[in-house]
Amino acid sequence: QTEIASERGKHSSFTRKIMIANKLKNHERFFFPHFADFRGRLYPLPQELTPQGDKVAKSLLQFADGKKLGTTGLKWLCIHAANTFGMDKESLENREKWSLDNIKMMTEVSSNPLTNKDWTKAEEPFPFLAAAKELSEAMELADPADYVSRIPCAMDGTVNGMQILSLMGRDVKGAVATNCTSSTERQDLYTEVAQSVITLLAVQAKDCAISAEWFELLKNNPSKARKVVKQPVMTTPYGVTKKGMEDQLIANKHCNGFVSGNRTDVAKVIAEVILTAMTKVNGKAVEIMEYLQGVAMVLCEQNLPFQWMTPNGLKVTQAYVHHAEKRVQTVFGDIRLEIEQKELGLIGMRTANGSSPNVIHSFDAAMLQMTVLKMAEAGHEDFAMIHDSYGVHACSTQDLHVALREVALEIFGGNCLEDLHAFVATQTDAELPTMPTLGEYDINEIISAPYFFS
Numbered sequence: 403q404t405e406i407a408s409e410r411g412k413h414s415s416f417t418r419k420i421m422i423a424n425k426l427k428n429h430e431r432f433f434f435p436h437f438a439d440f441r442g443r444l445y446p447l448p449q450e451l452t453p454q455g456d457k458v459a460k461s462l463l464q465f466a467d468g469k470k471l472g473t474t475g476l477k478w479l480c481i482h483a484a485n486t487f488g489m490d491k492e493s494l495e496n497r498e499k500w501s502l503d504n505i506k507m508m509t510e511v512s513s514n515p516l517t518n519k520d521w522t523k524a525e526e527p528f529p530f531l532a533a534a535k536e537l538s539e540a541m542e543l544a545d546p547a548d549y550v551s552r553i554p555c556a557m558d559g560t561v562n563g564m565q566i567l568s569l570m571g572r573d574v575k576g577a578v579a580t581n582c583t584s585s586t587e588r589q590d591l592y593t594e595v596a597q598s599v600i601t602l603l604a605v606q607a608k609d610c611a612i613s614a615e616w617f618e619l620l621k622n623n624p625s626k627a628r629k630v631v632k633q634p635v636m637t638t639p640y641g642v643t644k645k646g647m648e649d650q651l652i653a654n655k656h657c658n659g660f661v662s663g664n665r666t667d668v669a670k671v672i673a674e675v676i677l678t679a680m681t682k683v684n685g686k687a688v689e690i691m692e693y694l695q696g697v698a699m700v701l702c703e704q705n706l707p708f709q710w711m712t713p714n715g716l717k718v719t720q721a722y723v724h725h726a727e728k729r730v731q732t733v734f735g736d737i738r739l740e741i742e743q744k745e746l747g748l749i750g751m752r753t754a755n756g757s758s759p760n761v762i763h764s765f766d767a768a769m770l771q772m773t774v775l776k777m778a779e780a781g782h783e784d785f786a787m788i789h790d791s792y793g794v795h796a797c798s799t800q801d802l803h804v805a806l807r808e809v810a811l812e813i814f815g816g817n818c819l820e821d822l823h824a825f826v827a828t829q830t831d832a833e834l835p836t837m838p839t840l841g842e843y844d845i846n847e848i849i850s851a852p853y854f855f856s
Contacts (some may be wrong), residue, residue: 416458422451423462425655428672431466441760442716442767444791452556453786453793458555461528468550469795476546478799481856482555483508483533487696488525490558491590494856505541554786554793555800557855561591562790563762569814569848570765572684572840580684581853582843588853595635596620596627598679599672600721612671629656634676640759647673682841689838690819691758696835697826698757702748704830708757710822711767713813720760721751746823754766761822769809776805792855806855810848 415777434453435445446452451459452615471479479496484490484497492500501508511521512535524530530555540549559565560581568576577583578602579591600620606613633654634647642650648669651657657669677828682689698708706723728739767791773792774785780801786793788811794802846852 409770415456417456419458419462421453426451436734440617440720440766441764442712442714442771443717443763443817444698444770444787454788457526457528461526461532463554463786464552464785465554465795467784468552469784469797471540471547471549471551472797473547474800476540476549478555479533479537479540479551479796481528482553482796482799483537485556485558486526486533487529488753490856491588493586494589494852496655501537505538509541511540512538517779518797528709550679551796553796554784555799556786556788556791556793557799558792559766559790559855560589560853561636561639562766563636563759564591564684565854566765567687567758567841568638568684568760569810569845570818570841571690571838572845573684575844576684576687577843577847581856582848582851584847584850584852586852588856590628592628592632592635593624594683595631595676595679596624598682599628599631600624602678604674610671612668613675615632615816616668616672621700625745628654630672631676631679632663634673635680636679639691641755641760642689643755644673644677647676686838686841691808693819693835693838694757694761697823699750699751700752700832700834701826701830702750704832705747707748707754708760708826709829710761710764710825710849711765714768714772716764716768718760720753720756722749722756723747725748759762763789765818769806769813772812773802773805778811780795780805801856807849807851810854811845814848816847829834 434448436444436446438444446454451462454461469475480498480501481494482626483501484492489497489500507520510518512531515521515531520530521534522528535765536549536551536553540546540551543549561579562575565580565582567573568580568582578585579589579594581589600617600708603613603617603620604783607617607670618725619788620630630651634642637646637650648666651669652665655674701708707719709717709719711717724743725740728741730737730739770787770792774787777785777794777798782794782798782801784795784798792802792806817840819837819840823834824832
């Protein structure tokens with residue numbers, strides 16, 4: 403019944419987007435008004451068919467004004483097509499080559515997608531189909547550089563929360579793992595954590611039956627191990643608790659290979675192993691998260707909000723206040739109202755858990771806004787942005803590649819932790835936690851980091 407309800411929900415969502423698209427398709431252009439949350443993150447006001455929607459929504463949207471591919475656009479359109487197919491772990495050169503080698507397949511699926519369904523094998527089927535259509539049309543021209551492209555080509559960060567923490571702390575391990583160095587070899591943090599998990603399971607196998615069984619299950623299946631650890635690793639910078647990790651593992655379809663024992667018991671063991679592996683792979687990030695939690699709790703104990711300044715000058719205030727619930731009966735039924743009870747003070751646990759994700763989100767919001775402004779100053783006008791996924795015209799992607807790295811150097815070139823610590827110190831006389839020391843990573847490497855955003 404749950405699966406049927408889920409499929410009905412997906413069908414309903416899909417048909418709504420198609421209906422809206424049909425209503426909008428005859429308009430020359432339309433706009434997405436946005437609002438900012440308290441951290442500066444930008445969100446479109448419409449709920450359906452937006453650049454921040456699901457894969458179906460993104461594949462249906464195009465820029466109103468097309469632009470020729472020009473000298474670099476074909477390369478980035480090829481890379482975008484490969485990314486959507488699932489080749490984003492490959493080198494940029496291999497992604498471009500993969501697309502050029504598969505032009506025939508793209509032509510066939512884009513001309514008759516109901517008959518040739520090879521596009522459904524893609525990791526992101528609908529965005530790939532949209533990219534395949536443009537790329538195949540471009541390659542039919544005598545000079546593909548003349549092709550007028552309209553779809554956004556996206557560049558995504560590598561586990562962006564971890565990237566931000568690693569850059570803040572100048573952490574060598576974290577910078578390497580999240581592609582913030584000039585290395586020409588693309589790193590994959592999820593794979594690295596998965597390998598560390600397998601190693602830890604092997605060590606624990608003698609004393610723990612669950613570890614022994616999971617070691618046997620994962621040792622020859624690195625892709626499965628990666629899928630097991632991906633969500634816990636991705637959500638660690640955003641404050642996921644150990645219990646949250648356990649719940650993720652229980653719900654993860656890739657964990658259906660539980661060999662024996664209670665699923666909860668198994669999840670507890672695997673979550674603990676993942677946490678240990680994370681510390682080994684990216685210890686500075688964990689240290690910074692603990693520091694931010696400590697700062698928030700010191701302020702909370704004095705009933706003070708946690709405030710800091712973002713790199714683009716926004717003052718962020720985090721204050722989670724206790725609420726009382728009131729129910730008001732009306733002719734239309736009961737309405738639930740929540741009323742702040744400031745006299746009860748701030749909510750300690752929520753304050754601590756929210757500190758790291760909110761600081762990270764405020765920094766990714768600042769980076770997005772600063773990058774858009776930099777691109778706009780250079781004459782670019784079209785953007786499809788989703789926090790840590792930046793979409794522009796194919797011909798603009800090379801400029802975006804450069805702008806992202808220049809903005810990152812501008813943001814993290816100083817000492818972000820010291821600035822935050824000093825700002826908080828002006829708000830309280832209480833002793834704050836000791837600020838983490840910076841690592842040995844050279845922030846200037848970000849300029850020549852090919853896979854920082856790719």
